[in-house]
Amino acid sequence: MKRFFLFAMMLAGVTAFAQQRNNVVPSFTGAVEDFKPSVVNQRGHQYPMVNSQGAVRAQLRAPQANSVQIDIGGRRYEMVKDENGVWTGTTEPQDVGFHYYQLNVDGASVPDPGTIYFFGAGRWGSGIEIPSADMDFWQVKNVPQGVLEEKYYWASTTETMRHCFVYLPAEYQKNPDKKYPVLYLQHGNAEDENGWGSQGHTAQILDNLIAEGKAVPFIVVIDYGQGQNIPLIPQYASKLPQGQNGAPNVSDAFAVVLINDIIPMIEREYRVIPDAQHRAMAGLSMGGGQTRRTSMANPTTFAYVGLFSGGVMSVEDVQGSAGYKETNKVLFMSSGSKENPRVMEAAEALRGIGVNAVGYVSEGTAHEWHTWRRSLYQFAQLLFK
Amino acid sequence: MKRFFLFAMMLAGVTAFAQQRNNVVPSFTGAVEDFKPSVVNQRGHQYPMVNSQGAVRAQLRAPQANSVQIDIGGRRYEMVKDENGVWTGTTEPQDVGFHYYQLNVDGASVPDPGTIYFFGAGRWGSGIEIPSADMDFWQVKNVPQGVLEEKYYWASTTETMRHCFVYLPAEYQKNPDKKYPVLYLQHGNAEDENGWGSQGHTAQILDNLIAEGKAVPFIVVIDYGQGQNIPLIPQYASKLPQGQNGAPNVSDAFAVVLINDIIPMIEREYRVIPDAQHRAMAGLSMGGGQTRRTSMANPTTFAYVGLFSGGVMSVEDVQGSAGYKETNKVLFMSSGSKENPRVMEAAEALRGIGVNAVGYVSEGTAHEWHTWRRSLYQFAQLLFK
Numbered sequence: 001m002k003r004f005f006l007f008a009m010m011l012a013g014v015t016a017f018a019q020q021r022n023n024v025v026p027s028f029t030g031a032v033e034d035f036k037p038s039v040v041n042q043r044g045h046q047y048p049m050v051n052s053q054g055a056v057r058a059q060l061r062a063p064q065a066n067s068v069q070i071d072i073g074g075r076r077y078e079m080v081k082d083e084n085g086v087w088t089g090t091t092e093p094q095d096v097g098f099h100y101y102q103l104n105v106d107g108a109s110v111p112d113p114g115t116i117y118f119f120g121a122g123r124w125g126s127g128i129e130i131p132s133a134d135m136d137f138w139q140v141k142n143v144p145q146g147v148l149e150e151k152y153y154w155a156s157t158t159e160t161m162r163h164c165f166v167y168l169p170a171e172y173q174k175n176p177d178k179k180y181p182v183l184y185l186q187h188g189n190a191e192d193e194n195g196w197g198s199q200g201h202t203a204q205i206l207d208n209l210i211a212e213g214k215a216v217p218f219i220v221v222i223d224y225g226q227g228q229n230i231p232l233i234p235q236y237a238s239k240l241p242q243g244q245n246g247a248p249n250v251s252d253a254f255a256v257v258l259i260n261d262i263i264p265m266i267e268r269e270y271r272v273i274p275d276a277q278h279r280a281m282a283g284l285s286m287g288g289g290q291t292r293r294t295s296m297a298n299p300t301t302f303a304y305v306g307l308f309s310g311g312v313m314s315v316e317d318v319q320g321s322a323g324y325k326e327t328n329k330v331l332f333m334s335s336g337s338k339e340n341p342r343v344m345e346a347a348e349a350l351r352g353i354g355v356n357a358v359g360y361v362s363e364g365t366a367h368e369w370h371t372w373r374r375s376l377y378q379f380a381q382l383l384f385k
Numbered sequence: 386m387k388r389f390f391l392f393a394m395m396l397a398g399v400t401a402f403a404q405q406r407n408n409v410v411p412s413f414t415g416a417v418e419d420f421k422p423s424v425v426n427q428r429g430h431q432y433p434m435v436n437s438q439g440a441v442r443a444q445l446r447a448p449q450a451n452s453v454q455i456d457i458g459g460r461r462y463e464m465v466k467d468e469n470g471v472w473t474g475t476t477e478p479q480d481v482g483f484h485y486y487q488l489n490v491d492g493a494s495v496p497d498p499g500t501i502y503f504f505g506a507g508r509w510g511s512g513i514e515i516p517s518a519d520m521d522f523w524q525v526k527n528v529p530q531g532v533l534e535e536k537y538y539w540a541s542t543t544e545t546m547r548h549c550f551v552y553l554p555a556e557y558q559k560n561p562d563k564k565y566p567v568l569y570l571q572h573g574n575a576e577d578e579n580g581w582g583s584q585g586h587t588a589q590i591l592d593n594l595i596a597e598g599k600a601v602p603f604i605v606v607i608d609y610g611q612g613q614n615i616p617l618i619p620q621y622a623s624k625l626p627q628g629q630n631g632a633p634n635v636s637d638a639f640a641v642v643l644i645n646d647i648i649p650m651i652e653r654e655y656r657v658i659p660d661a662q663h664r665a666m667a668g669l670s671m672g673g674g675q676t677r678r679t680s681m682a683n684p685t686t687f688a689y690v691g692l693f694s695g696g697v698m699s700v701e702d703v704q705g706s707a708g709y710k711e712t713n714k715v716l717f718m719s720s721g722s723k724e725n726p727r728v729m730e731a732a733e734a735l736r737g738i739g740v741n742a743v744g745y746v747s748e749g750t751a752h753e754w755h756t757w758r759r760s761l762y763q764f765a766q767l768l769f770k
């Protein structure tokens with residue numbers, strides 16, 4: 001039942017989206033006319049724009065089109081054509097933070113040519129940023145800068161080359177004898193390893209926290225975890241645990257790669273402190289579920305565990321995994337205020353058995369990236385101290 | 386006259402594109418039916434496809450559209466709708482290598498939702514890869530892997546944060562006491578710092594060459610060079626040389642940042658051998674022109690110079706720049722066989738005055754990325770030996 005709940009919750013966004021796809025509404029008419037270009041537009045592009053209410057205004061030149069719509073937040077807003085063949089439409093106010101969206105031109109779903117592109121919702125496509133009062137924490141600032149390394153490596157569990165990103169804090173290259181702790185940080189369903197570095201702003205969040213002395217310097221490893229696309233060789237695939245219906249739980253395919261390939265590769269190729277007290281795992285949504293299952297199956301591997309909109313750990317989860325409680329230093333669970341608020345009670349229950357559990361609720365956000373940026377910002381300050 | 390020729394040549398691709406935009410032709414009917422998905426498609430997408438002739442077949446579902454076209458190589462090919470509202474079209478054979486393209490839906494130019502996206506032609510948009518007989522040299526292989534680091538840094542010449550990529554060879558982290566030579570490698574007009582790492586496959590080309598012992602390990606720095614978008618502060622902007630019409634030559638704005646900020650930052654933050662004999666500059670198209678002008682203005686700074694489809698250095702250029710000839714170890718000039726073949730004579734003339742000039746012509750390609758990948762492959766083997 002618990003697993004079903006978790007699974008259902010993770011698919012909630014996708015399901016809601018599918019159910020409401022045909023929810024076509026007129027362009028929003030109540031917008032305050034203080035629109036500014038979105039900060040994730042392509043250079044030189046004025047549209048899409050965002051106003052102080054969080055309404056989005058898009059524009060597309062399509063002189064011969066019969067219908068153009070903005071498809072965002074489960075609704076499609078009708079755009080209106082002017083005499084020059086330029087279509088303009090406005091959405092109702094959106095939550096603060098980052099949203100995936102697309103345009104629909106005569107039945108074709110396409111990216112908006114005005115924005116840069118992000119991987120999410122199972123595709124490369126458009127994104128928009130609704131400014132929030134606290135967006136300062138993920139901006140590029142003139143502080144010591146870490147790097148985000150793009151790296152390919154050979155994985156024995158798939159017998160393929162795989163692709164990951166590695167954040168190294170600014171001081172890493174200056175301290176050739178110092179070793180660092182590592183956070184393994186995962187994306188959600190229908191996303192990939194690009195998300196945390198791009199719309200997640202991992203490098204900026206950590207550079208800024210480290211510069212302010214609020215986080216200790218650590219390495220972050222961001223990999224690809226969509227289980228059904230991880231081609232485990234038979235020797236590993238055959239050992240996957242069974243899911244509810246008797247089939248292998250493909251979500252666990254990532255854990256196989258993480259434990260057998262990613263962690264050993266990182267500990268071999270980077271200056272890393274290779275013990276549980278200096279190793280963390282976290283993830284958002286599906287990645288949070290993977291973090292829960294991976295840490296339960298490997299209870300003495302990660303001293304720090306973070307579930308961002310990824311369900312909760314129960315007292316039974318911890319007590320049923322020998323060594324989990326003794327290894328754990330911080331168990332962090334978060335969610336947006338518009339999704340699952342059970343994280344606070346779950347943390348309280350865990351504190352009742354002596355676990356250092358921390359709950360966090362992101363005000364005014366749902367199952368989206370601003371919840372997860374804020375979660376990383378909070379979690380990072382608790383790590384390796 | 387020479388400058389004008391160079392400028393005209395660099396804009397040739399753009400101009401040809403603009404002139405032929407309205408060159409609408411029917412879907413190509415002579416295609417061999419052995420189409421396969423393009424290697425730069427999004428995961429799980431069958432379309433666009435490429436056949437053994439290099440013809441491209443695209444597909445888009447747009448049930449209510451009146452017209453859908455494939456816009457590639459200066460032509461727009463009419464796609465045809467089936468009873469399910471799915472449009473399909475086929476282009477004439479394209480040159481081997483990588484091409485930018487887009488779809489046109491009822492007058493709207495949009496990315497093809499089937500491909501991953503690349504920055505070029507002044508926009509983020511679709512790309513397609515036409516297989517070539519020699520495409521092996523840029524594939525990801527199970528050889529020691531370098532990394533491509535994404536890095537922000539403060540620039541005193543613009544008083545802004547800037548963004549670059551740094552390739553570090555596989556052995557860099559294993560040799561904490563070793564210092565490395567550096568190649569500064571630039572993109573073309575209407576492109577940006579993403580090109581060389583993405584469609585250019587710089588990391589793969591160098592990893593493979595180093596693994597085969599054909600290149601020595603070196604660092605590559607890839608930055609953003611579009612002069613009109615580089616906001617030099619007045620103290621530097623006022624010193625830009627004058628162009629033909631008396632206005633500052635904004636193309637030189639990049640040289641100002643390179644000399645005053647990028648090279649010092651790299652030599653401060655990485656283990657670099659900071660002398661001319663271990664410093665190279667190269668660029669494609671506009672970046673080749675920038676390399677020519679920057680190396681002439683700083684004749685004792687770079688011992689290795691590469692112009693990829695970026696015009697030529699003349700005997701007068703070299704003789705007019707005091708110290709250029711004495712500093713230079715290799716002067717490399719390349720072009721596609723379908724563009725400017727003067728590179729071979731120019732190299733011969735330079736060898737006549739004792740310059741180690743090397744000409745290279747990429748067979749069967751024009752002013753496009755496969756010419757430039759091959760140019761890097763050739764140039765890299767000549768560097769720092």
